[in-house]
Amino acid sequence: MRTPVKILLALVLLGLLGVLALYLLRPGTLPSTGQPAQVNQTTQVINRGEYLARAGDCVACHTAPGGKEFAGGRAMPTPFGNIYVPNITPDDETGIGQYTADEFYRMMHTGIARDGKLLYPAMPFASYTKVTREDSDAIYAYLMSVPPIQQPNRPHELRFPYNRRELLVGWRTLYFQEGEYQPDSKQSAQWNRGAYLVQGLGHCAMCHTQVNALGGSSESKAFEGGMIPNQNWYAPSLTSNREAGLGNWSLQDIKDLLQTGVSQRSTVYGPMAEVTYNSLQYMTDEDIEAMAVYLKSLPPRDAEAPPTSQARLVSPEVMELGRRTYAAQCAMCHGDEGKGHPPAFPPLAGNQSITMSSPVNSIRMVLNGGYAPGTKKNPRPHGMPPFNHILNDEEAAAVVTYIRVAWDNSGTPVSPAQVNELRKLLPE
Template sequence: MPRMHFLATSAALAVATILCALAALHVLSARAASTQAPAPKAAPEVLARGEYLARAGDCIACHSTPTGKTFGGGLAMGTPFGTLFTPNISSSNEFGIGRWSADEFYKMLHTGRSRNGMLLYPAMPFTAYTKVTRADSDAIFAFLKSTPAVAQPNRPHDLRFPFNKRSMLLGWRTLFFREGEYRADPAMSVEWNRGAYLVEGLGHCSMCHTAINALGGSSASKAFEGGLIPMQDWYAPSLTSNKEAGLGEWSIQDISDLLQIGVSERGAVFGPMAQVVHDSLQYLSDDDIRSMAVYLKTLPSRSETSVSAPTQEVAEEKNRLFPLGKKIYEAQCAVCHRSDGQGKSPHFPPLANNQAIEMSSAVNPIRMVLNGGYAPGTKKNPTPYGMPPFAQTLSDEEIAAVVTYIRTAWGNHGTPVSAKDANALRPALLY
């Protein structure tokens, strides 16, 4: 028995010694790790490129509030299914992406899944960002990790049942999401491919310029054919139809000016597009803007419809409103846009033969008369001219009359609008 006791005691001491040694080794390793230098920061040129690409992707517009800190999230985004709140993407370890890896960030952009595998709602444009290359993703990630940490907790979404069940997104993704980086078309030029990469990927232009269906998705076959932006009451015109904003008849310079400056000889941007130019496009290089213009100009022409003779009812409504509209126009609008509707480019765009005025949807011209507005202030146009609002001075009938006048005068082929149309848009916010 004493021998057995001795052996047991010896074994216990041996185990204890080994455990102590392992514990000491762990402490030494932890101390060594704590004294190691932090991971090297990205090179300045990588950070600069990441900032540029984040601008191209317009990250700041969604992940910042007007009164909050940059990339702190919290922006409320109204949808037909409820309200989404954008997440914090600052370098905060607690609330942002401070603990994320470059692999996890790329996976999120590429697959539409968060670092824990959670499916993202498609208000995050991962259907476009999936085209972003790994190198560009890494640069954006490095830039975001270099931004100041924002101690802003993330707000939970407020979506109605069953849209608050993320499992439903599996079906949505099957219908509307195709994963994969952009692949250059060898038949096209380097410039064209660069433009396609920016427009289809980081720029996610099709998200607004493609109609959204009842499921919150869009058809690839109808890409860039235009549609009403849900909850915003602005119409994103078709970029494929020369009856709307199709660019086949535009020069590369006019397209470039509109994208980068916000005004061109052909018109000016207002509403959500003005925000895109202000927050994003004005910061892109002349070469990249030109590449986008080259690509956009080659979008295939679709949705063309011939101008048919107005029905008797439409003609009678136009004739009823036209005299009042002309009177209001001459008193309020002609000083800037001229009596012949030719405007004073580039500050006061022409209204005659203006595709934005003649579109089948009259939402945008009604909004402009009601709310007024400015083209965006940009580096190349820091003090833009604006248009005053008339919501407080003109009745619904008068709004309808002057919009009908500009849509049908000077050879324009628009249709009349009603006082009901004007009244429906009065509650709409400017952006």
């Protein structure tokens, strides 16, 4: 039997098993209590729900660029096709206006929609399942208080077989564990609050954990870093002190980076800048500190030997081209010795984000430039201009190589081909 036929038969069998599992297991079935739960919708509860929705960064996904808040329609590219984020305003026809508090909690907790459909894991229900019922009810009260927007939801554009929702039963079996966050009695209340926010509403592991070909990730590799699918940014490891591991950071630097977007050690750009802008800047100092305490406590998982300077791997010609390019384009802000002028202009010497095994972020910053987010505590951030129109592939590769290996930095060289691959992704 030919291989394509075998694959097709396997997919059909998997689909049948998925349908059978849905019928027998009825995941997410609500208990019959007679009456739906009543949610307190006082101003205090609504305000708390708004804060929690900010912590969950709901607005970032459920608002299309230039669109109305929470009205959906934003395309989320995935390796399997586009997923269009739904309207979560309280419109009865196109939003969640007919959801009860019970149904909303089930959706958050189990990834099951009001009509019983399994949600795709682009919705981070694998993290939101940790959210308590009280917090879920507060978010529900807030969303029911925002203006209803009548905007029909766009159907997803997923390739077969990924457009078959019944196959999600297999994904859920492999990668989803339902259950609210359970405090660790061995840890402090502050640590547990931080863990609850990071693991639950913050869904930090969704980006900072490598995703496999099925769109799932291993819990044992949580926070170990990985490429963000279809965004071409690398989310660094939070457990390796050679990437973004925070074990040797001060709490103040971690808090500043999360809430303000800049610190004495580094600056956030790309997807993380959006998180800080839409979510973290609005959180209380107490919650930010709790998150910092938890993140700093993540056990290190450095499996490789400590890196050493890789300058010897770079030809003298490339090193000199990189040095000249750096002196002409970069030294004015980052200093001749790469020490920068933090927090406005981050240091490059000794900066772990520069020397990570993946050079993607460094290349993108040279080509695209970028701004730190404008936040309440840093309303007028300094930015970095793009150099894609000034530097060719050889020059860009040389300067990225230079900053990764100069000043005893332990990064590896970058090739012009790597630069060119990312240059192709730039908008015309």
